[in-house]
Amino acid sequence: MSRAYAAFTETGLALAETLARALPGPVTRCGHGGPSLAEWTAAAFAQNEALIFVGAVGIAVRAIAPFCRSKASDPAVVVVDECGHFAVPLLSGHLGGANDLARAIAALCGAVPVITTATDAHGLFAVDEWARHHNCQVLEPERIKTVSGKLLAGEPVSFWSEFPIAGPAPAGVNAAPAPEAADFALTLSPAGNALHLTPRIGVLGIGCRRGTTAEQLEAAFSVFCAAHTLAPQCIAAAASIDLKQNEAGLLAFCAAHRWGLSFFSAEALQTAPGSFTPSAFVRNVTGVDNVCERAAVLASGGSIHIPKQAGGGVTFALALSPFAPDWRVLS
CATH class of the missing domain: 3.40.1390.40 (Udp-n-acetylmuramoylalanyl-d-glutamate--2,6- Diaminopimelate Ligase; Chain: A, domain 1)
Known part of the structure; x- marks a missing residue:
């Protein structure tokens, strides 16, 4: 979780710096020669997963109000008074992790975490958390x-x-x-x-002809997801052979989805465990009988969920990283 701290007084600055040593993130004193509160909030809200204000709740409320959009996308916001008595999650308590962050901050400085989300107050299961x-x-x-x-x-x-x-x-x-x-x-x-x-546990293995555009990959991906009623949000990363590491279309396609992209040599792909869909043509071109399935398996550390699907000069396969959900994680 990327964090940023804002403080307004010498006392608040000292507490913010103490917290940042355990929960790293840049510390800024707004005003007093630094950026204004509005400037800091605009930048921090867009760039970080969590904002920590060391000061009064009212200051934080007024600062973040122009930027709040959705519980699905807003960062966690926590306020700590400058004496470290209370840690108050203001925004994205569950999905953004503000409740957990407030508890962590409270444990560091001896504060009381002030958790106000209804399911927490009643001791009930919080599905979003x-x-x-x-x-x-x-x-x-x-x-x-x-x-x-x-x-x-x-x-x-x-x-x-x-x-x-x-x-x-x-x-x-x-x-x-x-x-x-x-x-x-x-x-x-x-x-x-x-x-x-x-769960974001999918790794998309990709093979494509030289010069395949991002648009062609996007169209093929839409077909792939529709054919398997697959939520594209399950994919966390992508992988291919190192022969494709300078393919502009592939790089742009993965960047648009904010996927990390791993490349493997033909020799490394040969070591992938499991059985794969072989292709003599692919072997002649790349030196390995299958790119997309093998790359997905190596990058995921798991196994194939959807085997190789080909069309329009593009091949996709989906592998899943190990996943072990547990009801007791919130206990």
Whole structure:
């Protein structure tokens, strides 16, 4: 988590610097020769995953108000009074991790974490916080309130998962008999009206002809996802052979999706464990019988989920990194 600290007095600055030694991030004293509060907030809000104001809650509220957009995208915002008595999460308590950050700050300086989210106040399961702890993308943030609202009303909620989940389910959370009966679902292939939590565990293996454009790759990717009812949000990274490391279209395609892109030599790809779809043509061109499946496996440390799919001079395969969801992560 990238963090940035703002302080306004010598006392606040000292506390911010102390916190930053344990929870790293740049520390700025606004005004007093530094940037204005508005300037600092505009830059920090756009560039960081968490903002920590050391000062009064009112100062932080007025500072962040022009920039708040959505619980799905806003950074975590925590306020700590300059004497270190209270740590207050203001924004993105669950999805952004502000509640956890406030607890961590409180543990460092002896503060009281002031957690006001309703599920936490009542000691109930928070589906969005559980999702964040498992690196899941919440596909429909507006549906979080449906799940939380039922729990707060004393009603049970149902879940469906295509992955085994360790531990006993939280109170009020029961298994659904089918995906369409679930209130929330842990899945790579969302369908229906549930709240869908998609783990970002996919690595997309890519093969392509020389000169393939980003637009061609994007079109092929759309077809690939549609054919497998795959949520594209599940993909966290991409991989290919090192012969493609200067392909402008491939680089632009991955950059547009903000995927890290790994390249492997033919020799390294040969070492990938498992069985793969062989191609004599690919072997003649690259020195290895399969690029996309082998690259995905090596980059993921896991196994193939969707084997090689070819079309329009592009091949894709999807491998999944090891994933072990656990109900007890919030215990």
